[in-house]
Amino acid sequence: MDWSSIGGxxxxxxxxxxxVTVIVGALMAISxxxxxxxxxxxxxxxxxxxxxxxxxxxxxxxxxxxxxxKKTSASNxxxxxxxxxxxxxxxxxxxxxxxxxxxxxxxxxEAYKNEDGNSYVKNxxxxxxxxxxxx
Numbered sequence: 262m263d264w265s266s267i268g269g270x271x272x273x274x275x276x277x278x279x280x281v282t283v284i285v286g287a288l289m290a291i292s293x294x295x296x297x298x299x300x301x302x303x304x305x306x307x308x309x310x311x312x313x314x315x316x317x318x319x320x321x322x323x324x325x326x327x328x329x330x331k332k333t334s335a336s337n338x339x340x341x342x343x344x345x346x347x348x349x350x351x352x353x354x355x356x357x358x359x360x361x362x363x364x365x366x367x368x369x370x371e372a373y374k375n376e377d378g379n380s381y382v383k384n385x386x387x388x389x390x391x392x393x394x395x396x
Contacts, residue, residue, distance in 0.1 A: 358394075
């Protein structure tokens, strides 16, 4: 191999490298332009302020629901406690329950526990009423 053939090969290689560089540069310019247009379209079609307002509105609605749930739960506990206490005092003298009252007591007390009830009702049901016979 002589120097002239090596020089020719280097010349050909440099031409190919030049073409590859030009093509890659053109592709990068085109892709940058396309990417810019796509990003612009996405930004123009999305309204981040509206999304932020919607998210804030949803958060407020969730907080309102939680607050209402707390109030409802407290009301339910009070109603259940009252119903159980009424059954207790109506049947305290005989210390017996009708079949209907026994079933009702069971359902009322389960609901009361599910509402996180924890007052004296636990004592009167678990220590007394659940042992009262059915009349």
